Amino acid sequence: MSEIRNLICIGCPMGCPLAVTLEDGGVSKVEGNTCKRGDAYARREVTNPTRILTTTVPVRGGTSPTVAVKTAGEVPKPLLLKCARAVKNLTAEAPVKAGQVVFKNICGTGVDLIAVKDVERGAPEAASKR
Amino acid sequence: MERCDLAIIGGGPAGLAAAVAAREAGVQDILILERDRELGGILNQCIHSGFGLHTFQEELTGPEYAGRYAAKVRALSIPYLLDTMALELSPERVVTAMNRERGLFQMQAGAVILAMGCRERARGSLNIPGYRPAGIYSAGTAQRLVNMEGYLPGKEAVILGSGDIGLIMARRMTLEGAKVHVVAELLPYSGGLKRNIVQCLDDFGIPLKLSHTVIDIQGRERVEGVTLAQVDENRRPIPGTEERYKCDTLLLSCGLIPENELSRGAGVELNPVTSGPVVDESLETSVPGVFACGNVLHVHDLVDFVSQEAEAAGKSAAGFLAGKNTRGRRSIALRAKDGVRYTVPATVDPNRMGEETIVRFRVSDVYRNPTIAVSCNGEILLRKKRMIVSPGEMEEIRLKKAQLLARPDIQEITIALEAAK
Numbered sequence: 129m130s131e132i133r134n135l136i137c138i139g140c141p142m143g144c145p146l147a148v149t150l151e152d153g154g155v156s157k158v159e160g161n162t163c164k165r166g167d168a169y170a171r172r173e174v175t176n177p178t179r180i181l182t183t184t185v186p187v188r189g190g191t192s193p194t195v196a197v198k199t200a201g202e203v204p205k206p207l208l209l210k211c212a213r214a215v216k217n218l219t220a221e222a223p224v225k226a227g228q229v230v231f232k233n234i235c236g237t238g239v240d241l242i243a244v245k246d247v248e249r250g251a252p253e254a255a256s257k258r
Numbered sequence: 259m260e261r262c263d264l265a266i267i268g269g270g271p272a273g274l275a276a277a278v279a280a281r282e283a284g285v286q287d288i289l290i291l292e293r294d295r296e297l298g299g300i301l302n303q304c305i306h307s308g309f310g311l312h313t314f315q316e317e318l319t320g321p322e323y324a325g326r327y328a329a330k331v332r333a334l335s336i337p338y339l340l341d342t343m344a345l346e347l348s349p350e351r352v353v354t355a356m357n358r359e360r361g362l363f364q365m366q367a368g369a370v371i372l373a374m375g376c377r378e379r380a381r382g383s384l385n386i387p388g389y390r391p392a393g394i395y396s397a398g399t400a401q402r403l404v405n406m407e408g409y410l411p412g413k414e415a416v417i418l419g420s421g422d423i424g425l426i427m428a429r430r431m432t433l434e435g436a437k438v439h440v441v442a443e444l445l446p447y448s449g450g451l452k453r454n455i456v457q458c459l460d461d462f463g464i465p466l467k468l469s470h471t472v473i474d475i476q477g478r479e480r481v482e483g484v485t486l487a488q489v490d491e492n493r494r495p496i497p498g499t500e501e502r503y504k505c506d507t508l509l510l511s512c513g514l515i516p517e518n519e520l521s522r523g524a525g526v527e528l529n530p531v532t533s534g535p536v537v538d539e540s541l542e543t544s545v546p547g548v549f550a551c552g553n554v555l556h557v558h559d560l561v562d563f564v565s566q567e568a569e570a571a572g573k574s575a576a577g578f579l580a581g582k583n584t585r586g587r588r589s590i591a592l593r594a595k596d597g598v599r600y601t602v603p604a605t606v607d608p609n610r611m612g613e614e615t616i617v618r619f620r621v622s623d624v625y626r627n628p629t630i631a632v633s634c635n636g637e638i639l640l641r642k643k644r645m646i647v648s649p650g651e652m653e654e655i656r657l658k659k660a661q662l663l664a665r666p667d668i669q670e671i672t673i674a675l676e677a678a679k
């Protein structure tokens with residue numbers, strides 16, 4: 129028995145429309161992809177969808193009240209909201225360096241949360257002065 | 259008066275990439291003017307990932323993408339001034355600027371690159387009578403509040419407009435613990451990237467209502483709810499389709515518009531379709547020695563293309579400064595027709611162009627299986643088949659120098675859609 133699942137590739141902003149053929153519980157064919165990332169995405173998306181989480185963490189004693197962070201790798205899609213909620217209770221201490229691990233092994237996923245920007249020590253600048 | 263060879267107005271991704279390219283092409287004396295407190299432009303508030311796949315073959319967040327270019331600028335010791343606002347540009351390329359240390363100052367530039375980016379469109383689309391209670395924000399303002407100030411504007415939101423910033427904010431507010439009830443879009447299609455519809459709405463079960471608009475806002479002091487209605491093909495609300503949503507926040511994502519007050523002051527000719535400068539193949543505006551790139555030229559969805567375009571502008575400016583790239587006599591007009599709304603550039607000089615010139619444009623509607631046809635004097639120069647084109651995604655074709663040089667008498671090239679809707 130075969131089934132066709134239509135997806136939109138999110139591997140890059142081209143957004144290629146993909147048609148994935150499932151046969152006996154496995155992926156037998158992927159069509160519509162422009163590059164091999166699309167093929168890999170389609171296979172993953174129908175079996176184990178994952179996403180990168182990006183959010184912010186409050187910073188104490190920094191020039192900016194928050195620092196942008198991301199998961200160093202992808203986390204399972206069903207855990208996105210849970211991870212986001214876990215992050216909400218964190219605070220980072222300035223200075224923060226881009227690439228620095230802010231939180232290890234988020235929600236048991238084995239994936240670390242890392243800063244994507246530097247925040248120096250100092251008083252926060254008046255916001256929206258421009 | 260102070261002098262510099264190349265003044266770059268705006269230190270966002272466009273300004274930074276232009277500076278790096280100009281330096282690599284041999285321009286020593288460069289100055290970037292940035293009004294914000296840091297380099298990187300709007301990308302500093304775009305904390306989601308998905309930037310840079312084309313440029314770096316990896317998926318970066320906005321601040322990381324901006325950070326890479328800022329690092330290149332520092333590594334090349336290209337000077338920049340922060341907290342410095344360019345106030346005026348003269349047709350003779352005198353830049354008037356201001357900052358706290360130096361007050362008002364003027365600089366004679368050999369060449370200028372406009373890289374001021376864009377701003378959000380005013381609330382024109384919210385054409386409803388009544389109060390304007392607190393709780394109504396533009397999506398970009400909300401993005402800045404949440405991502406840079408750490409302030410969540412509300413707990414229950416409705417978003418009007420399905421452009422990328424609206425979609426991104428639907429996810430962002432959800433991740434921060436708010437409930438986003440719905441994204442309403444006046445048009446029958448979304449102007450946002452597919453990937454954002456999938457990842458920002460579908461992933462969280464947020465409905466997208468196409469052909470819908472806000473017809474009423476409840477609440478006097480603070481938003482208490484909004485009423486949506488479906489619209490007909492003339493974008494008029496259809497009676498009987500009203501739905502009320504209880505919410506404390508309404509975000510408006512009404513699109514972006516190039517920021518061209520400075521350009522206008524310098525006498526730069528603007529294209530009414532893009533609201534950006536009219537440029538030639540070298541990205542030079544109607545004012546000689548003044549170049550433009552990035553969102554100030556036309557609104558981009560992908561920062562990778564902003565960087566590409568900016569590199570081209572940086573190289574052109576370097577050529578201009580070296581006296582090797584001044585405007586020639588021949589200029590072929592590019593005409594947008596049949597579903598193509600505009601082209602950037604607007605003209606090409608086959609002698610001055612490189613081996614090929616990228617022509618970027620947007621279409622006026624969603625078309626399935628169209629062919630992009632490039633022709634002159636009834637002869638087809640190029641045909642490009644597409645699976646789908648939509649106004650939300652920029653298209654491009656490449657013109658070849660050899661092809662144009664081989665046809666010395668062409669004056670106009672038409673770019674049109676042969677649509678098989």
Ligand SMILES: Cc1cc2nc3c(=O)[nH]c(=O)nc-3n(C[C@H](O)[C@H](O)[C@H](O)COP(=O)(O)OP(=O)(O)OC[C@H]3O[C@@H](n4cnc5c(N)ncnc54)[C@H](O)[C@@H]3O)c2cc1C
Pocket residue numbers: 267268269270271272273291292293294298299300301304342343344345373374375376377378397398399401422423426514517520551552553554558559560561564
């Ligand atoms: C609110 C908003 C949100 C966006 N969100 C996304 C998104 O989520 N994803 C996405 O792919 N794209 C997004 N974009 C599009 C994004 O702007 C482009 O991808 C890219 O950043 C454009 O680069 P740029 O350098 O042309 O413009 P910008 O990044 O806007 O940079 C322009 C720079 O010029 C400076 N400037 C302007 N005028 C002056 C002056 N007179 N003097 C001195 N400096 C000046 C500004 O301060 C700014 O730093 C967004 C745009 C806006 C406006």
Ligand code: SF4
Pocket residue numbers: 137138139140141142143144160161162163164165166167169
């Ligand atoms: S298939 Fe390749 S080109 Fe197409 S969207 Fe996916 S990653 Fe991008």
